[in-house]
Amino acid sequence: MGFLLGKPSTVSGTRRVPASLVGLAGLFLIWEVASQTGLVPELYLRPPSEVLPAMVGLLGDEKFLRALLATVLATVIALLIAILIAVPGGLVLGSIPLVRRACMTVVEFLRPIPSVALIPLALLITGTGPDTKIALAVYGALWPILFNTMYALDELDPLHVETARAFGTGRVAVLTRIALPSAAPFVLTGVRLSFTIALAVVVSTELFAGGTKGLGQFIMEANSGGAHMDQVLAGTVIAGLVGYAANAGLERLNAKLFAWNAPRGEAS
Amino acid sequence: MVRTMLDVADLGHTYQAKDGAHDAIDGLTFTVEAGELVCVVGPSGCGKSTLLRSISGLIRPTRGTVSLHGTPVDGVPADLAVVFQDYSRSLFPWLTVQRNVEFPLRELSKAERTARAGEALAAVGLENAGRKYPWQLSGGMQQRVAIARALAYRPALLLMDEPFASVDAQTRFELEDLLLRVRREQDTTVLLVTHDIDESVYLGDRVLVLSKSPARVVAALDVGLGEKRDQITTRSSDEFVELRAKVAGLLQSAPTAETVH
Amino acid sequence: MKRFGTFAQRWVVFAVAVTVWELVTRSAADVFFPPPSRIARAAADVWFSSAFGEHIVPGVSRMLGGFALAAIIGVALGLLLGRSRTAMAYLGPLFNFMRSIPPPLLVPFFLATVGVTSMQLPTIIFGAIWPVLLNTVDGARGVDATKVETARAFRLSKVQWILGVVLPSAAPKIFAGLRLSLSISLILMVIGELIGSANGIGNQLVRTQRDYDLPEMWSWIVLLGVLGYLFNTLLLIVERRALAWQPKHSFETQAQAIGG
């Protein structure tokens, strides 16, 4: 009967799909009833029976797809730049105490500034082009990766380092062969947080600056005067699905790359 | 042809801590000949790990010298391997068993690395575990992996820091016999540190008895138990019982460093 | 001597950075980059003027109120649902989807439904609730089997079980969620005020942008940084207190205040 012990995960795995659909259907039902019965002003909270067709419509609308693509592209570029800056930065700050002490005051000063607070300034200086929102998103996305990398190095097991050094591993090799792999799951957790922040900053910039092409601007336009609330809701739902897919993708990547980390659990 | 593998002369180390200096080891002098298995036995906290860390170049001792086959140790020597007590922390969790064993073999070609690691894993009876991750193995198996990693490196000197202190008694017996077998087969020179008197007598060709902190060598006993040993007959032999009583007596009466002066 | 060394290491680079910033901006005389001394003067003039009561207090109270409500609802719901596999099987994906909606996109929706004057609070609550809720669920799920069995053996009441065992076990995760929720709250406060609000710091950022009053704009940005730092530090202090029973490292690692 031992095999039964291994089973429940797959059983609940197959059950979870319909269960989650039931949950979603429940939401739609409540939403539909709420807007049909006028519990919420119907003008604004369009019922799903209108939003779902609007979603299909948007997915066939070139203008919308271009906007979506612009937003996603800006987010991904910003994320990549942030990784390229923050991972080496975190490794240096995490492994050289002198550099860390010297730089932390400046970092502590810069980090708490919400990047959305820089939107009006950035628009004045660099205009409404895509580089503005990318730069802002890089600024916001830097910190989780930087700090996760740095803190992961603090957690580096000294016995791992000693073992490697006892086998003749040099200091730089310890950084790349021991510190980096053992920090990698934390770094990826940072990347996940950073993706969320980068997307939020890009969308915020688009919402605020009418001239910036993207999802935020598309929705803001549809929203003006409450004329196309079905499109506003549909666009928001699609954005949620994109975020969901990205997060699920990164989670799967984590499970695949860092199976070894499973028993230690991960920081979220 | 006997030649000296390890020569430790007047070795001493003082840790500098916030609340003052602490002498962990002091005036340690001994040698280990090639092919020998020497056990160092001493009470917990007396400085055994400090001794091994000094020999392996992980810390720079404050006094004295260590030479490995005639060369003074300064930094980590190239042909030395260490097995730590805490296998769960000394194996790299992000590498498979196979890759853990291959880890120190960077200079070799891929094919050679695979072959060596395979051989070493076979020697410890883990030929089929290469693709697993360390945490998927039991404690005893993990320590076998750590031993295999050290063996695959083919060190001139193998240092072991209480290697069997974290496994259950049954597994410890198995691993002790495994160590005796592989060192006979591969003719490895081993310096093993333990706080377990029986273990030191059972494994060693020679036993060095250390005093309480700061550790000094209070006696060096030759163990005449021969090459072939086994857990039941050897442990009940008169010679064994006599030796362990002697070591126990030395440990109990071992003068602390202050009285030695 | 040694103490002074550490102090110097901490502040020398900062002091040099500020000095260089001052010198470069002075010699460049670029309108967009006023020297820090001018920003400081603008801050002294503006922060403690009537703007304090008109813009800082209302905006910050909306943010703190929204964050607090999101935290309370999120933790309560998370504790109730987290121990039920069935509930989370139905609701988990839904919550995850809600969390995935970029929070700023809630602004247009609430702008239309609730109106410019009162959309701040619902936006912040709706945006900030998901990280706390999902992390609480995660923490509640992770109560180890031994604790579950101990609680059963002692026949703990439901309330004792939730408040005495599940809540403390989940606390480290809850705080990790709270930190994320806090930075989302701050982002939503600013973006909400940027897009449509009669008052608030974001509102002042828009005004100074229109007036090209860059020193004052920079001073508002600095104020947001100060507030972000302050709230994060407060949360960390609460966390240290609440998790003092934990072995040290487990919350040091998570002590990552999140920027944004």
Ligand SMILES: Nc1ncnc2c1ncn2[C@@H]1O[C@H](COP(=O)(O)OP(=O)(O)O)[C@@H](O)[C@H]1O
């Ligand atoms: N890094 C260190 N700093 C200060 N004191 C240490 C350090 N490492 C070990 N010690 C002290 O030195 C003594 C010997 O330690 P150790 O060599 O680990 O003993 P053993 O391995 O025999 O148990 C102990 O009293 C221990 O507290």
Ligand SMILES: [Mg+2]
């Ligand atoms: Mg020790």
